[in-house]
Amino acid sequence: MLRFILRRLGASIGILFAASLLLYVLVINSGDPLSELRESNAENRETLMQRRIEFMNLDMPWYMRYWTWLVGVGKCFTLQCDLGTSRQGVEVNSLLALAAGSTLRLVLLATVLAAVLGIAIGVLTAVRQYSGLDYGVTFITFLFFSLPVFWAAVLLKEYMAIGYNDWIKDPAFSPLQIIVIALIVGFLMQVFLAGTIKRRIITFAVAAAFVAVVIPYLTWLNFFRYPQLGFGGILLLGLGVALSGTAMTVGLRNTKVLYPAVATVVLGAIIYFVTFGLLESPNWYILIAGAILAVIIPALLGKYMGGHLRGPAMGVSIVTGLVMAALTAIDHIFRAWPGFLLLKPRPIATIGSQTPNFAGDFWESFLDKGTQLLLPTILLAIISLASYSRYTRSSMLEVGQQDYIRTARSKGLSERTVIFRHAFRNAMIPIATIAAFDFAGLIGGAVITESVFGWRGMGELFRTGLTQVDPAPVMAFFLVTGTAAVVFNMLADIFYAILDPRIRV
Amino acid sequence: MTIEKEPVEGAAVLLAEAEDAALARKDSTSLSQGQLIRRRFIAHRAAMISTVLLVFIALMAFTSIGYAGIPGWWGKDYTMAGTVINGGHPTLSLLPSWLGGPGLAWGEHPFGQDSTGKDYFALVMRGTQQSIIIAVVVGFVATVIGAIIGAVAGYYRGWVDAVLMRLTDLFIVIPLLVLAAVLGQIAGRSGNPTVVLALVLGLVTWTGLARLVRGEVLSLREREYVAAAQAMGATTRRVILKHLLPNTIGVIVVNATFAIAGAILLETSLSYLGFGVKAPDSSLGLLISQYQNAFTNRPWLFWWPGMIILTIALSVNFLGDGLRDAFDPRQTRKAKRRKKKVEVSE
C-alpha cells in the first residue's frame, strides 16, 4: 500500500514539475509585458522599462528565467521560499501569504461540503431510482451542471444576501409566507420520506402543521435575532439522537447499546456546564481537543458497556457524542449572534473574504468569516455537488447489479445493511478517482468566484498576473493550487487503498 | 437437421431446434442497432424537447443578424449605438391580450437597449452565435482528437498509453480553466480570435474523452471479434476503424455533447474573466461581465444572456442524457411495476 501511494506521489510530483515548465513558457509567451510602457509618453519611460526588465528578469533567455524561478522554489525545502517579484517589484511571497489562506479555506470547505452532500444525495437517488425524488434531483443536478458560475453568483448576491440582510433588520413573516413555507416543507418531507400514499399524506400534514406553528412561535421569541438552544434543547436533541440511533441499529430494547448512548448524553450535559466559561471565548486548539474528546469518551463508553454488541454501541455513542459537542458549539454561536448583529448589521457579505478592521471575540470573528464565506462556498459546492451526486448514483446502481449484493440479500440482511455495508464501500471506489479531478475543477471555479465576490485571493493573483504577462504571481498561484491538488490526490489515493483491499494486500 | 415449422406448446423440442424454428418464423423486417437507438432517443421526452429548443436557438441566432456578411432578417446591427428609448426597456411581450397584456408583440427592441442605445437583441444573438460556434468547434476538435488518441492508447497500451495517462493527469495539477485562460490570452492576439480560441480550447479539452474511449477500447480489444479480425489478418487500421471505434460510438457521442456543454460554460467563463472573446465583439459571458453591475437598474441586460447560456447548456446536457439512455439502455426504466396479485399465505 505504501509503495502504491509513494509511486503515485512520485508521479504526481513529476507532473507538477512538467506542468510548471509548460505553464511558465505559455505565460511568458502570452503577450508583451512592456507593451503599455512602449506606448507611454512618460519622461522616465526608459528607467521604468529598465526597472521592469530587472524585476522580471526579462534580459535572460526563457530557460534561465524558468531556472531562476525553480531555484527560488527549491529553497522552500529550507523554508526560505523565493517566489520572485511581480513586475511592480513586490515580493510575491508577501502577496501569497495574504491570498493563499482564504482561497484554500474556500476550496476545502466547498469540497468537503459538496462531497458529503453529493454522495448522500447520490445514494438516496440510487435507492429511490425512478421515484419523483430521483427525477427532481436529476433535473436539479442538470440545472447546476449548466449554470454559469458568475451568473449564479450575481443572483445569489442579489436575492440571498441582500434579501436576507434587509429581512434580518426586522425579521417577520406574513401569514401568506408562513403558509407557503409550510406547504413547501411538507411537500419536501413527504418526497424524502416516501412510503405509501397514506404515509405521505400524514408526513405532509405533520410537517406542514409543525412549520406553521413553529415559525410564528420563533418570531414571537425573536429567535432570528436572539437565537437560543439552551440546556434543555441540547439535552432533548441529544437524547433524541441517542434513542433514534439505537432504534435504527439494534432496536430500543437492546440496553447494551442504549445505555452507553444515554450515558454519553448525560456526560455531554455535565461537560456543557463545566466548560461553559472556557467556551465563551475559546481558541481553535480547545475546540479541536473538544471534538477529539467527543469521539474518544463515547468510544470508550461503548466499548466497555457494549458487551457483545460493542460495534454498534461504539458507533451510536460516537455519533451521539459528536452531536452533543456540535450542539454545545452551536449554543455558543447562538449566544454570540446578537452581539455580532450589532457589530455587523448586514451580516451576509457580498464582497471580500473578511470584514476589514473587524474587532470581535472568537465567536464573533468566527461568524464574520463564516458569513463572508457563505455565498462563495454555497456557489462552489452547488457546482460540484451535481457531479458527485450523479457519479455516486450511477456507481451505486452499477454496484447494485453485482452478484455479491444478491449474496448479501440471500443472507437475510436488511436493505439498509445491504446498501451501507455491502454496496456503499464498493460504490465509493470509483468516486475516489473522480474527486481528484473535481478538486482541480473547484480551484478553477474559485478563480471565477473570487472574481465575482471581489476577494483578494489566489484567483486575483492569477488574473492580474496573466493580464500583465507577469509569470511570478501566476506561478505562485500554480504552486499553491498544484501542490494542494497533489496533496488532495494523495489523500484520494490513500482513501482508495483503504476502500479497496485488492490494492492493499 | 430439419427445421420444424411450428413447435407445439409442450412438445419435446430441444432448445437447438426451437431456436432455429423461431428464426425461420421471424418476419423479414429487422432493426439494426442504429434504428433501435433512434427509437429509444425519440422516446426520451426531455431530450426531444431539448433538441427542438437547440435548433430554435441556433436558427434564431444565425438567421436574425446574419453571419459572415450574409444579412439576416433583423435590421439592427450589434455594434450600432442609438438613442435610448423608454429607458432601454425590452419591448418583447408574450402576454396575450385576453389576459390583459399587450398581446404577442416583438417591438422595436425586444430585448431592450444598453446604456449607449445598442440593440440588445442583436448583441445577444451575436453572443449566441459566438457561443455556438465555439461549442461546436470545441466539441468537434476535442472529440476527434480524444477518440483517436484514446483508441490508439487503448489498443497499443505500453508507452503511448502511459504518455496519454500522464497528459490527462496534467489536468489534476493545472485546472482546465487556468490553462484555457492562458491559451485564450495567447489566442486573443491572433487574427480571428473566436475560431483560434475554439481550436485552442479543443486542444485542451480532449483528455476526458480520450480517457473514456481508452477505457472502453481496453475492454473491447479483449472481445473475441477483435481477436478474430486480428487472426484473419486485418490491419491495425481496420481493427481500430471498423471494429473498435464504431463500438465506442455511444461513449463518443454522449461525451461529445457533454464536451459541448462544458465548452459553452468554459467560453463564457473565460470571456467573463477577460481572457476569451473581447469587446467590441460580443459573447454571452462578456455581456454578463459588462452588465453585472446594471442588475438593479437594467436587469434585462443581465437576464437575457444568462438565460440563454443556461438554456443551451441545459438542453445540450439533456440531449446527452437522452443519447446515453439510447445507447446504453441498462439503466433506463423497465416495465412499470404492477401490484402483485398473490394469494395471502396462512
Place this chain on the structure above:
Amino acid sequence: MSISAPSAESRATALSFENLTVSFETEFSEVHAVKGISLEVYPGEVVALVGESGSGKSVTSTAAIGLLPSNANISGKAFVGGVNVVGLAENKMRKMRATEIAMVFQEPMTALNPVLTVERQLTESLELHGLAYGKEATARAIELLKLVGIPDPHKRIKQYPHQFSGGQRQRIVIAMAISCDPKVIIADEPTTALDVTVQAEILDLLRELKDKLNTGILLITHNMGVVADLADRVAVMFHGSLVETGTVDQVLNRPQHDYTKKLLASVPRLAAVDVTGTWTPAPPDPVSLDRELVLEAKNLVLEYDMRGTKFRAVDDLSFELERGKILGIVGESGSGKSTVAKAVLGLLPVASGVLAVQGTNLASLRPKESRAIRSKIGVIFQDPAASLNPRFPIGDCITEPMVVHKVGTRAERIKRAEELLDAVHLPRTVINRYPHELSGGQRQRICIARALTLDPELLIADEPTSALDVSVQAAVLEMIQELQSRYEFACLFVSHDLAVVDLLAHHVVVMKDGKAVEQGRVSDVLHSPQHDYTRKLLAAAPVPEPREQAERREARRLLLSAEAQQN
C-alpha cells in the same frame, strides 16, 4: 405433475412447490417463465432440477428465497419448512433467509464482496440471526471454514476474497450457506464455473455436508454428470413446466418423456474409460507416407509480459497435426491450452521453439508474409455473444476474411456467404440480420461459416461449445464433424471437456501448467491414461449414469488416497 419419494409420505418437506407460476412483465409483453410446477425436497435429499437455458429452473429457485425482481408476478405456493413464502412480507422473508433457506450461486469469483474480509461476511449472518456474537461468532466461522476444507482457517479468515482461489471461494460461499443451519440449500449451478477436478471436490463436499447436516439440497444444473453424481431425485424442466420427475436412476437410465430422451441423447459421453490402468492399447497406426503436416510445434515456448516480468504460459510443447485430422488440447484453466491457440492465430509472439503452419515457421515471419498465412487459418472462439461485431450485419461478418484479403467482388462475396449459410443450415435471409437477433448456437454457426470463408487449411476451435446448452452443443459439434469430413481441413480443438474431445478428436494433448503431460491417440490417452494427472482428470469428469459415476467416484477416491500415501 407431482411425485413424492417412496416412504416419505409422512415426513415434512424441507422445500416444496405447489403449482408455482411465475411471469415477468417486460417492456413489450408478459413472459411466462414458470407454468405451475409442483416439487418436493425432503431433508437430507438432493433433488436436481435440470433443463436448458430459459426452461425456468433458476426462476423457480429464486422464487423460493424471495429474490425475484419486482416485475415478477408469482402465484401458487412455495413452502419452506412449512411456511408459504409466496406473498410473504419482506421482513418475515428476511428472517427465513439463511436460517431456513440458503443459496449457493454459480459464480464464486463475484459472489463474495471484494472489500470485506471473509470473517465479516461469515459472521454477519450469524450475528444478524442472533446465533453468535463477537468472538463466539468468529470461532464459529473458523469452524465452518474448517468444515468446508479451507486449510489454516485461523489465519485465512482475516483475508479478503481475492486472496482465495475459485474453488476455495466456492467453499466459502457454501460455508456461508450452511452457517445458520438452513433446512434447504438451493445450489444454482454451483460447479459450472469451476474446473473438473475442483468440481469433483465441491460435489464431494456437498454430499458430505448434506449427510452430516441432514439438509435438503435443490440442485440446479444443466450438467447430467453432476446430476448422476450427486442427486437422489431428478426433475426435468422444459419451457416452464416439469416434464418428468423420478429417481436419478429412473430418469437418467429409463427416461419416459421424449424431451428427456432427446436431451440425454445430446450429452457427449466419455466412452468406456478405464481409470484403473489395465487397458491394453491398440497397435500404433502405420505412418502413412503421404501425410501432410498442417501444424507443427517443436519445443514451443510462449510467454506473457506482465509489466516487465515474463510469465511462461507454455513450456517446451511439441505436437503435430496432419491434414484431415482433429487434434484436441485438453487441460484445466491456466494450463496454457488457449495460449497455444492464440499463438497459432498470431495473437501472441512465439518466445522460442518452432510453430509452423504448412512448414512455414510463424516465429520467423515478417508481418506481410504472416498476413498471407492468416488466410489459411480459420477460427471459432468460445463466447458466441462476443465473437461477432455487433455493428456488422451477418453477411459482413461472414465475408470479412474476403474483404481483409481482398478476395472476390461484392457479388461473389454475397454468393459465398449464401453458400456458407447453407452449409451451416441457416436460412439465407439472415444475411441482413444483426448478431443480436440470433441465439448463441446460431451465432456460433455463423462463426463457423466465417472461419470457412477462405477454405482454410487449418481450423482453430477454442472452446467452441463450452458456453452453449447441451443440445445446442451437440448440433454445433455435429456440424464441425460434418464440415470437417467434407472440406478435410485440419483442426486444433481446444477444450476443457474430455467427453467432447473424445467424441471429436483423433489425437489429444493433455496439458498442465504449460507443459504437455501426455499425448497420443484419443483411444490410447483417454482410455488408457499413463500419466497420473490424466487419470485424475478423467476420474474427476462425471458421466451421466449414476452407477458408473459411483464406481468412478470410488476409483477417484482410491487414486487420490494412493497419491496421498506416496507423498
